[in-house]
Amino acid sequence: MKALTESIGRFVIQSTLSAGRGALLMRAIIFQLPQSWHMRREIFNQMHVVLVGSLPLVLLTSIFVGAVTAVQAVYQMQSMVPLKFLGVMISKTVFIELGPVLMALVVGSRLCANYAAELGTMKVTEQLDAMCIMAIDPVRYLALPRFLAAVVMIPILTIFCNGVAIFSAYVVSVMTLGVSSGVFIEGLQMFYKHSDLLGGLAKAFVFGGIIGMSGIYNGFNTEGGAEGVGKAVMTAVVGSALSVLVADYLLAILLFQILFKK
Amino acid sequence: MDQTHETHPLPDMKVADPSTFAGIVVEGVSKAYGPKTVLEKCDLVVNKGETLVIIGRSGEGKSVLLKHMVRLLDPDEGHVWIEGQEINGLDQAPLMELRKKFGFLFQGAALFDSMTIGENVGLMLKEHSDWSEARVMERASECLRLVGLENAEDKLPSELSGGMKKRAGLARAIVMKPEYILYDEPTTGLDPITSDAINDLIIKLQKELGVTSIVVTHDMPSAFKIADRIAMLSRGKIVYVGTVEEIRTTDHPMVRQFIEGNSRGPLGAF
Numbered sequence: 001m002k003a004l005t006e007s008i009g010r011f012v013i014q015s016t017l018s019a020g021r022g023a024l025l026m027r028a029i030i031f032q033l034p035q036s037w038h039m040r041r042e043i044f045n046q047m048h049v050v051l052v053g054s055l056p057l058v059l060l061t062s063i064f065v066g067a068v069t070a071v072q073a074v075y076q077m078q079s080m081v082p083l084k085f086l087g088v089m090i091s092k093t094v095f096i097e098l099g100p101v102l103m104a105l106v107v108g109s110r111l112c113a114n115y116a117a118e119l120g121t122m123k124v125t126e127q128l129d130a131m132c133i134m135a136i137d138p139v140r141y142l143a144l145p146r147f148l149a150a151v152v153m154i155p156i157l158t159i160f161c162n163g164v165a166i167f168s169a170y171v172v173s174v175m176t177l178g179v180s181s182g183v184f185i186e187g188l189q190m191f192y193k194h195s196d197l198l199g200g201l202a203k204a205f206v207f208g209g210i211i212g213m214s215g216i217y218n219g220f221n222t223e224g225g226a227e228g229v230g231k232a233v234m235t236a237v238v239g240s241a242l243s244v245l246v247a248d249y250l251l252a253i254l255l256f257q258i259l260f261k262k
Numbered sequence: 263m264d265q266t267h268e269t270h271p272l273p274d275m276k277v278a279d280p281s282t283f284a285g286i287v288v289e290g291v292s293k294a295y296g297p298k299t300v301l302e303k304c305d306l307v308v309n310k311g312e313t314l315v316i317i318g319r320s321g322e323g324k325s326v327l328l329k330h331m332v333r334l335l336d337p338d339e340g341h342v343w344i345e346g347q348e349i350n351g352l353d354q355a356p357l358m359e360l361r362k363k364f365g366f367l368f369q370g371a372a373l374f375d376s377m378t379i380g381e382n383v384g385l386m387l388k389e390h391s392d393w394s395e396a397r398v399m400e401r402a403s404e405c406l407r408l409v410g411l412e413n414a415e416d417k418l419p420s421e422l423s424g425g426m427k428k429r430a431g432l433a434r435a436i437v438m439k440p441e442y443i444l445y446d447e448p449t450t451g452l453d454p455i456t457s458d459a460i461n462d463l464i465i466k467l468q469k470e471l472g473v474t475s476i477v478v479t480h481d482m483p484s485a486f487k488i489a490d491r492i493a494m495l496s497r498g499k500i501v502y503v504g505t506v507e508e509i510r511t512t513d514h515p516m517v518r519q520f521i522e523g524n525s526r527g528p529l530g531a532f
Contacts, residue, residue, distance in 0.1 A: 125375075126372040129329070129334050129368070133332055134434075135361040135362045135386070137354070
């Protein structure tokens with residue numbers, strides 16, 4: 001019983017400390033935002049890395065997301081809902097939920113692992129200390145470009161994912177599920193609302209922030225050698241995936257139950 | 263240890279008023295990691311322009327002490343003064359300004375993997391001066407030449423040997439013409455010839471640039487060659503400070519055991 005209480009106490013203290021350190025890092029990054037212009041080359045470099053490295057993954061994921069959504073939507077609508085609603089069902093599912101969440105989980109995991117491993121290795125090999133001695137703030141030089149790249153690129157990749165998924169759903173519906181092209185397109189336009197697309201992109205923006213912070217925070221706080229880097233990567237990826245799912249629920253309430261509710 | 267300490271008073275380890283002292287003063291610094299105390303009320307004075315070597319067994323906290331001098335670590339207790347300025351209370355901006363006076367050679371060189379050697383050496387200038395890229399690279403090449411690494415500008419750290427990495431790290435440490443250079447085990451893991459070349463470089467830099475050097479090492483031939491004074495750290499405290507000649511002739515049991523490499527004595531074997 002005593003051991004259990006101690007474990008719970010240690011967990012609570014560690015979690016509170018981590019939350020506090022995370023908040024301080026977030027504040028430090030925000031304070032460095034005015035330096036973005038000075039760091040533009042490194043920011044574009046990081047964005048380029050995210051874009052080029054993620055595009056094949058995004059393309060493949062989006063094609064199958066669209067295809068599966070179409071097949072399952074047709075199955076569920078069978079003899080209950082007219083097929084003219086297929087387009088609207090697919091577009092709302094992809095724009096509001098599947099696009100942003102899958103991008104955050106698939107691309108986000110890759111990005112988060114990359115940040116945690118890169119910065120964690122720099123930490124354990126004293127490269128971060130070297131940067132401090134050189135009077136270069138690692139938050140400005142390393143964290144800011146990576147954070148901004150995640151916050152900007154996740155929504156951009158989500159837009160790309162939305163487009164590819166809808167196109168893929170269209171191709172599958174028309175070529176294999178017997179839905180006519182006109183009916184699918186009419187369905188897409190039928191109940192389209194800008195708020196669906198904007199809500200999804202707002203989610204992607206927040207998810208980008210969560211992914212960036214998780215990777216950077218765990219990288220900066222890596223302890224030990226190779227084992228520590230491995231642990232940091234695992235913690236960053238699991239932490240970011242769980243945080244994305246929790247944030248998805250909270251954002252769904254905020255955006256679609258409060259802000260966009262008519 | 264306390265008994266030994268009492269029989270060997272250390273007049274060089276304190277100054278009357280650190281706020282008016284031109285060099286570095288470490289005053290009562292303690293540092294613990296969990297239950298392990300690494301430094302315990304440690305005192306040390308580094309005079310401007312001298313080469314002070316800190317010796318001691320592995321794991322005694324020499325690197326930890328060095329990192330306190332540039333506030334890479336904050337002490338649990340005590341103060342560090344640099345040119346009369348107490349650095350533990352400094353805000354980020356003045357601390358950064360102060361760090362520009364320092365060069366630091368890390369044990370593993372700590373070169374940035376993703377940058378070429380030229381970019382590594384030139385980074386500090388690029389960040390803290392309005393020099394053109396060409397001028398920065400020219401200065402980086404000059405520093406690399408000084409450490410015997412001509413034409414290494416475009417190489418990546420992974421393409422260099424251990425000794426070359428240390429020399430590249432040294433070139434990076436001197437690029438801004440620092441007033442202080444801190445060396446963390448500069449010769450560890452190097453062959454005797456490369457070690458001696460590094461020692462010559464440290465002496466050359468001290469003579470040519472007039473820097474204050476603090477060298478952490480347990481390589482005694484190296485310490486004897488480069489030091490003006492040698493301080494020995496044991497069990498969290500500086501237990502002896504003296505010139506090379508004083509260290510060679512002292513009867514301090516810890517120092518004797520260490521410099522003779524004897525497994526029997528007050529320091530223990532493990």
